[in-house]
Amino acid sequence: MTGTVLEPRRPWKGRRVVLGVTGGIAAYKSVQLARNLTRLGAEVDVVLTRSAQEFATPLSFEGVTGRDVFTSLWSVEGAARHIRLGGEADAVVVAPATADFLARAAQGRSDDLLTTTLLATRAPVVVCPAMNDRMWAHPAVQANAARLAELGYQQAGPAAGPLAAGESDGAGRMLEPWQIVEWVGRALGSDPAFRGRTVLITAGPTREALDPVRFLGNRSTGRMGYALAQAAWRRGARVRLVSGPSSLAAPEGVERIQVETAREMLEAVRSQLEEAHVSIFAAAVADYRPREARDRKMKRGGDDAEPTLELTANPDVAADTRGRRAEGSITVGFALETEDLLEHARAKLEAKGFDLLVANPAGEADAGFESETNRVTLLSREGEAEELPLQSKDAVAEAVLDRVAELLPGASDAAGAAQS
Numbered sequence: 490m491t492g493t494v495l496e497p498r499r500p501w502k503g504r505r506v507v508l509g510v511t512g513g514i515a516a517y518k519s520v521q522l523a524r525n526l527t528r529l530g531a532e533v534d535v536v537l538t539r540s541a542q543e544f545a546t547p548l549s550f551e552g553v554t555g556r557d558v559f560t561s562l563w564s565v566e567g568a569a570r571h572i573r574l575g576g577e578a579d580a581v582v583v584a585p586a587t588a589d590f591l592a593r594a595a596q597g598r599s600d601d602l603l604t605t606t607l608l609a610t611r612a613p614v615v616v617c618p619a620m621n622d623r624m625w626a627h628p629a630v631q632a633n634a635a636r637l638a639e640l641g642y643q644q645a646g647p648a649a650g651p652l653a654a655g656e657s658d659g660a661g662r663m664l665e666p667w668q669i670v671e672w673v674g675r676a677l678g679s680d681p682a683f684r685g686r687t688v689l690i691t692a693g694p695t696r697e698a699l700d701p702v703r704f705l706g707n708r709s710t711g712r713m714g715y716a717l718a719q720a721a722w723r724r725g726a727r728v729r730l731v732s733g734p735s736s737l738a739a740p741e742g743v744e745r746i747q748v749e750t751a752r753e754m755l756e757a758v759r760s761q762l763e764e765a766h767v768s769i770f771a772a773a774v775a776d777y778r779p780r781e782a783r784d785r786k787m788k789r790g791g792d793d794a795e796p797t798l799e800l801t802a803n804p805d806v807a808a809d810t811r812g813r814r815a816e817g818s819i820t821v822g823f824a825l826e827t828e829d830l831l832e833h834a835r836a837k838l839e840a841k842g843f844d845l846l847v848a849n850p851a852g853e854a855d856a857g858f859e860s861e862t863n864r865v866t867l868l869s870r871e872g873e874a875e876e877l878p879l880q881s882k883d884a885v886a887e888a889v890l891d892r893v894a895e896l897l898p899g900a901s902d903a904a905g906a907a908q909s
């Protein structure tokens with residue numbers, strides 16, 4: 490997602506990624522892509538086709554990756570370069586992928602370093618098409634894209650939106666660098682425990698109306714739940730994110746269901762629960778709402794100079810799922826506490842029937858609401874407490890999913906089912 494922290498971390502850290510760039514105007518965005526992948530800890534080998542060099546120079550890529558950039562099949566290294574690049578790659582991503590590239594790759598041609606490397610690799614390949622929308626819609630291009638899908642290449646995009654020449658906004662635009670980073674992460678980080686499984690996540694605050702312009706809310710930004718959603722998608726899960734109001738972009742590949750109130754969140758969760766192999770309750774749900782939401786704006790200086798607010802209890806979304814959860818599914822809760830963290834957290838784990846509880850302190854600098862980082866303790870049903878160091882919410886999400894993967898029954902069965 491856009492807010493993601495660019496620090497060396499899983500699944501990119503220490504992995505070899507070949508970034509193939511072909512000749513389209515979106516090539517300028519690929520410099521940013523190379524930079525982001527490098528900042529996440531990947532070793533990025535950039536391969537530019539001849540026409541790509543009309544749009545971006547090898548020097549730009551060398552500057553952001555700190556590594557040699559490759560342009561030619563013919564070198565002192567000899568013909569072995571494509572074998573080495575292809576063989577050492579953990580993932581290959583082609584961005585932008587032009588219509589001409591799709592045609593050559595679909596035919597298995599090997600007339601330049603990039604296409605030859607593709608034939609030489611057995612790593613997952615992600616292709617990010619970018620072209621004029623009429624070109625993309627042409628049956629010849631569609632047939633080539635379909636052939637690449639048959640060969641097992643992942644296709645990321647294109648998106649609809651303003652194209653370079655500005656004359657139309659049909660599908661043809663290359664995905665944004667942050668989105669492609671996630672596709673590469675998915676190619677690198679696929680996890681048999683999550684592949685083919687459905688993960689349901691609640692995130693963000695809820696808003697409870699007082700009148701048409703005011704509401705009761707809280708400081709949650711949704712960052713932790715969104716990080717979990719993105720990380721679960723990278724592992725290969727189908728992810729449904731039930732989100733209260735948040736300014737964050739929907740995580741790549743994730744189905745987001747937007748709600749406002751606790752009661753709407755409850756409805757959305759009830760409708761999705763049956764299919765969930767994992768449900769994670771990361772939302773900061775308002776425990777109370779105004780007994781009555783006025784249909785007109787409350788005016789100052791009316792009859793009631795010091796109005797009192799009458800509240801009524803909201804449903805507990807997580808607790809409501811008890812007794813409705815799919816058999817064998819895993820349920821994860823959060824607990825945000827200002828005092829007696831572990832004691833309260835343990836009580837919540839019991840009361841709401843969680844398999845795993847993520848406890849975090851409120852009011853601490855660098856942790857909890859409105860922070861990019863978090864310090865959490867993971868509590869298991871058996872009573873174990875594992876204290877994790879202060880780290881980015883993206884890293885916390887990975888740690889939580891590692892624990893969920895251990896709890897999920899028969900991880901390999903799910904992988905088999907997903908492939909069949």
Ligand code: CTP
Pocket residue numbers: 691751770771772773774775776803804805806807808821822823824825826837841
């Ligand atoms: N939760 C929920 N619906 C609510 C309240 C909480 O689904 N109405 C979920 C949260 O998403 C979290 C867990 O229950 O996973 C605990 O939330 P928390 O706000 O820490 O606890 P509460 O049960 O609200 O208790 P309290 O506010 O008294 O600490």
